[in-house]
Amino acid sequence: MTQPHTPLASPPRDLSARAAGTPPRLRVAVVGGSVTGATTALLLLHAGFPVTLYEAAPAAAPRGGGLIGLEHPALDVLDRLGISQDEIVAHPSETVLEVTLRYRQPIHIARHLYPGRNTTWSLLHYALIRRLPAGVLQTGRRVTGLTEHDGRPHLEFADHSHAVADLVVFADGRTSTGRRLLDPGRRLRYAGYVAHRGHAAGALSHVRDFLRLEPGPGCQYNVAPVPGGLDWTLYLTCSADDYTRCFGAPPQRRTFALPHHVSDTARAVVDTRAALVLPLPHAETVHTTTMRMAAPVMDIDPPTHMAWPVGRGWAVLIGDALAPVRPHTGRGANNGIEQAAALTTALTQHQRWGADLPTALDGWQRRQIPGAIAAVRQGPHLGAHLSNHQP
Numbered sequence: 001m002t003q004p005h006t007p008l009a010s011p012p013r014d015l016s017a018r019a020a021g022t023p024p025r026l027r028v029a030v031v032g033g034s035v036t037g038a039t040t041a042l043l044l045l046h047a048g049f050p051v052t053l054y055e056a057a058p059a060a061a062p063r064g065g066g067l068i069g070l071e072h073p074a075l076d077v078l079d080r081l082g083i084s085q086d087e088i089v090a091h092p093s094e095t096v097l098e099v100t101l102r103y104r105q106p107i108h109i110a111r112h113l114y115p116g117r118n119t120t121w122s123l124l125h126y127a128l129i130r131r132l133p134a135g136v137l138q139t140g141r142r143v144t145g146l147t148e149h150d151g152r153p154h155l156e157f158a159d160h161s162h163a164v165a166d167l168v169v170f171a172d173g174r175t176s177t178g179r180r181l182l183d184p185g186r187r188l189r190y191a192g193y194v195a196h197r198g199h200a201a202g203a204l205s206h207v208r209d210f211l212r213l214e215p216g217p218g219c220q221y222n223v224a225p226v227p228g229g230l231d232w233t234l235y236l237t238c239s240a241d242d243y244t245r246c247f248g249a250p251p252q253r254r255t256f257a258l259p260h261h262v263s264d265t266a267r268a269v270v271d272t273r274a275a276l277v278l279p280l281p282h283a284e285t286v287h288t289t290t291m292r293m294a295a296p297v298m299d300i301d302p303p304t305h306m307a308w309p310v311g312r313g314w315a316v317l318i319g320d321a322l323a324p325v326r327p328h329t330g331r332g333a334n335n336g337i338e339q340a341a342a343l344t345t346a347l348t349q350h351q352r353w354g355a356d357l358p359t360a361l362d363g364w365q366r367r368q369i370p371g372a373i374a375a376v377r378q379g380p381h382l383g384a385h386l387s388n389h390q391p
């Protein structure tokens with residue numbers, strides 16, 4: 001008989017204080033089929049867990065995601081999934097050139113090496129998704145609620161369907177429904193500037209390394225080669241009202257502006273600023289780019305929990321759902337992948353060797369939270385010259 005749904009309990013201060021009582025085989029629901037969710041699903045499947053991956057978008061198609069730098073720990077996780085760098089790294093440079101400009105001319109050049117490699121969201125996402133066995137990924141399934149039902153987490157979907165699991169992994173990104181339900185006090189705050197992005201087909205084909213231009217306060221330009229051209233990001237200060245005018249909705253609502261959201265006004269603002277501050281070839285690259293996107297830079301309070309009990313089961317936050325971080329940290333995707341690998345380790349210890357599940361999850365969150373907090377705190381320092389808000 002169907003029992004009434006009860007709302008989520010508040011998180012306990014100490015997860016290990018909760019009674020164990022886990023079912024013999026954990027059934028896992030992963031919410032969000034982007035980088036973090038797809039990595040989590042694959043790792044858990046490899047470890048022998050039954051997994052379903054729910055993605056809100058109607059198809060797991062690329063949505064114009066650009067350059068992503070992955071550090072060695074994340075690359076190693078992908079290696080273990082059989083995803084070789086040949087598949088996801090088109091330009092295997094480790095070099096980062098940082099150029100300070102004055103009046104559009106270089107006045108200082110610094111070179112260092114990145115402890116990782118650059119890929120793109122599209123390459124990485126495709127490599128992950130194509131490895132999922134048929135039936136694991138369910139697209140067009142937007143999760144709207146989480147309750148307890150017969151002692152287990154019960155997911156509700158926008159189409160009024162539902163699903164039951166023992167563990168729900170919310171990997172549903174910056175505007176996470178999981179975070180809203182589990183940790184409602186932590187809200188996104190607009191940091192006062194925007195990462196305008198573009199894919200310039202066939203442009204500046206001699207560019208091989210990651211290049212950062214620093215034209216002065218309120219502006220930064222990054223560019224790197226990607227398959228078929230260049231990926232550039234121009235960070236520009238922008239009021240919330242101007243963001244709304246450019247992209248049709250406020251930054252808290254439109255946390256990722258897709259190509260069809262980029263208005264002529266937004267294009268003109270970016271082109272004009274690029275022409276003022278960038279050396280001519282880069283300003284031309286920006287000007288001739290048709291494929292454009294934007295992401296408002298957001299902050300959030302550091303997390304204190306990653307796992308919450310739901311009846312006898314659990315729900316966890318991971319990746320951007322846990323803690324979106326400023327892009328300059330280069331840690332968003334890295335954090336998600338590392339947290340997914342560590343979660344798989346904890347769950348495997350429970351499943352294979354009988355480790356107490358609350359203790360295993362508590363250990364996981366205690367090891368992972370410091371990294372997420374550090375990245376959340378680092379962002380405002382790295383972006384201080386771009387934002388009107390002081391860290």
Ligand SMILES: Cc1cc2nc3c(=O)[nH]c(=O)nc-3n(C[C@H](O)[C@H](O)[C@H](O)COP(=O)(O)OP(=O)(O)OC[C@H]3O[C@@H](n4cnc5c(N)ncnc54)[C@H](O)[C@@H]3O)c2cc1C
Pocket residue numbers: 031032033034035036037054055056057067068069070141142143144171172173174175176177195197233295318319320321325327329330331332333334335336
């Ligand atoms: C300009 C820029 C540069 C960056 N550079 C780097 C870098 O160099 N290195 C790095 O590590 N990171 C970088 N990042 C950050 C990185 O892109 C993100 O941290 C990462 O993509 C987050 O992945 P995710 O899977 O956690 O979340 P997302 O990619 O946001 O995915 C969330 C998924 O959940 C789905 N979803 C949302 N709500 C629901 C729901 N209710 N039900 C079901 N599904 C849902 C969404 O459709 C989406 O597919 C950069 C970001 C930007 C903007």
